[in-house]
Amino acid sequence: MEKLTGLNKFKTAVFISGTGSNFKNLIRFSKIKKSPISINLVISNLDKAKGLIHANKFKIKKKIFNFHNIIHTENKILTLLKKEKIKFICLAGFMKILSKNFIKRFNGKIINIHPSLLPKYKGLNTHHRALINGDKFTGCTVHYVTEKLDSGKIIMQKKIKIDDKDTLISLTKKVLKQEHKLYPAAIMKIFN
Numbered sequence: 133m134e135k136l137t138g139l140n141k142f143k144t145a146v147f148i149s150g151t152g153s154n155f156k157n158l159i160r161f162s163k164i165k166k167s168p169i170s171i172n173l174v175i176s177n178l179d180k181a182k183g184l185i186h187a188n189k190f191k192i193k194k195k196i197f198n199f200h201n202i203i204h205t206e207n208k209i210l211t212l213l214k215k216e217k218i219k220f221i222c223l224a225g226f227m228k229i230l231s232k233n234f235i236k237r238f239n240g241k242i243i244n245i246h247p248s249l250l251p252k253y254k255g256l257n258t259h260h261r262a263l264i265n266g267d268k269f270t271g272c273t274v275h276y277v278t279e280k281l282d283s284g285k286i287i288m289q290k291k292i293k294i295d296d297k298d299t300l301i302s303l304t305k306k307v308l309k310q311e312h313k314l315y316p317a318a319i320m321k322i323f324n
C-alpha cells in the first residue's frame with residue numbers, strides 16, 4: 133500500500149450493526165496525527181444501531197441500507213463509496229455478509245475485527261462457544277475480508293486469558309478492551 137504523509141489520509145468507511153464501540157475507537161484513532169486513515173463515512177444495515185450516535189457526535193456522514201436485496205444494496209453502496217472517494221473499509225461489528233463481487237471491487241482494502249483467535253470460532257457467539265468449551269484462552273483478530281467468512285489473511289491477533297470466574301459479560305468486556313487496542317495497531321501495520 134502507498135505511503136502516507138499525514139496530509140493524505142486514506143478516506144475510510146466503517147460498517148457497523150450495533151453498539152459501535154470499535155467505530156468510536158477508530159474515530160478517535162483517526163484523529164491522531166500519525167493515523168493513516170480518516171473516517172469519512174459510516175454505513176449500517178440497521179437504523180437503530182446504537183453506534184450511529186457517534187456519527188452525529190463527530191459529524192461523520194452516515195447512511196443506512198436495509199440489505200433486503202443484496203445486489204441492489206451493494207451497488208448503491210459502491211456508488212456512494214465512489215462518490216465519497218472511499219479507499220478503505222473497516223468492518224466493526226457489521227453483521228451482514230458482503231458478496232464476492234463487492235469484496236473484489238475493494239480487493240485487499242476491506243478488513244474486519246473478529247472476537248476470537250481465528251481460525252478458531254468463525255461466525256457468531258464466539259465467547260459463548262469458548263466458555264462452554266472450557267477454553268483457557270480466547271482473543272481477537274484483525275484480518276482481511278475475503279469471500280470466505282472470517283478466513284482472510286490475519287493481520288494481527290491478541291491472545292486473552294479466560295479466568296474461571298469469567299462470564300459472557302465479563303469476557304465480552306475484556307475482549308472489547310483489547311479490540312480497541314488491536315484495531316488501530318493492525319491499521320498502522322498495514323500502512324507502514
Ligand code: GAR
Nearest residue numbers: 150151152153154155225245246247
Ligand atoms: C465486536 O466484539 C466485534 O469483534 C464483533 O462484534 C462486536 C462489535 O462491538 N464482530 C463480529 O462478531 C463480526 N463477526 P462494537 O459494536 O461495540 O464495536
